[in-house]
Amino acid sequence: EAGVAQSPRYKIIEKRQSVAFWCNPISGHATLYWYQQILGQGPKLLIQFQNNGVVDDSQLPKDRFSAERLKGVDSTLKIQPAKLEDSAVYLCASSFPGGGETQYFGPGTRLLVL
Amino acid sequence: GEDVEQSLFLSVREGDSSVINCTYTDSSSTYLYWYKQEPGAGLQLLTYIFSNMDMKQDQRLTVLLNKKDKHLSLRIADTQTGDSAIYFCAVLKHNNNDMRFGAGTRLTVKP
Numbered sequence: 001e002a003g004v005a006q007s008p009r010y011k012i013i014e015k016r017q018s019v020a021f022w023c024n025p026i027s028g029h030a031t032l033y034w035y036q037q038i039l040g041q042g043p044k045l046l047i048q049f050q051n052n053g054v055v056d057d058s059q060l061p062k063d064r065f066s067a068e069r070l071k072g073v074d075s076t077l078k079i080q081p082a083k084l085e086d087s088a089v090y091l092c093a094s095s096f097p098g099g100g101e102t103q104y105f106g107p108g109t110r111l112l113v114l
Numbered sequence: 115g116e117d118v119e120q121s122l123f124l125s126v127r128e129g130d131s132s133v134i135n136c137t138y139t140d141s142s143s144t145y146l147y148w149y150k151q152e153p154g155a156g157l158q159l160l161t162y163i164f165s166n167m168d169m170k171q172d173q174r175l176t177v178l179l180n181k182k183d184k185h186l187s188l189r190i191a192d193t194q195t196g197d198s199a200i201y202f203c204a205v206l207k208h209n210n211n212d213m214r215f216g217a218g219t220r221l222t223v224k225p
Contacts, residue, residue, distance in 0.1 A: 004156075006156075033213075040217065041217050041218075042118070042202050042204070042214075042215030042216050042217050042218055043157070043202075043215050044215070045212065045213065056212065091156055091157065093157075102145075102147070102159060102162060103159075103213065104159065105149075105156040105157040105158070105159075106156050107154075107155055107156040108155075108156050110154075
């Protein structure tokens with residue numbers, strides 16, 4: 001079974017630029033999550049989708065962050081404009097409802113904002 | 115305090131047992147997880163325990179849950195150098211939507 005795919009793996013941008021990350025969850029997983037992991041910290045949930053609907057985006061900085069999952073499969077997370085403090089690893093995870101809510105994580109996208 | 119707390123560092127000798135501890139605040143947490151993160155990689159699910167269990171064993175891994183004290187531990191028997199990584203404790207809050215992670219414990223295994 002293929003795991004959660006993410007791209008790009010690394011991205012370096014200057015502050016005020018825009019960036020987008022892509023995630024392809026495990027086949028059949030209806031729930032998709034985006035996390036932000038700042039160096040030295042545990043992951044923090046940004047947004048959770050169930051199919052193509054948003055379940056929880058209470059911790060998403062909506063003035064600059066946006067995410068979509070139009071067809072209920074792949075998802076993109078965008079930051080516009082980026083700030084220095086957005087430097088982090090952005091992790092995508094997916095889960096199959098009823099599977100103990102166990103989340104499976106992708107390798108992450110490491111973002112550096114200069 | 116934080117929802118989930120872990121000590122930041124643990125160092126053991128190869129072949130010894132490692133015990134990584136975690137405390138959490140939400141007594142209605144349903145599932146509790148241990149994830150492993152190696153450098154430059156995503157989080158790998160090691161094991162999880164449902165809140166109505168107090169112990170789970172899976173090969174070299176033993177998870178103990180003390181619901182009264184809201185304390186979770188992960189014991190790794192016969193620790194190997196390949197076990198060196200950051201270990202995250204995570205708890206799923208009662209509404210089943212919100213998973214909270216600790217800051218991670220960096221395990222170093224010395225030969």
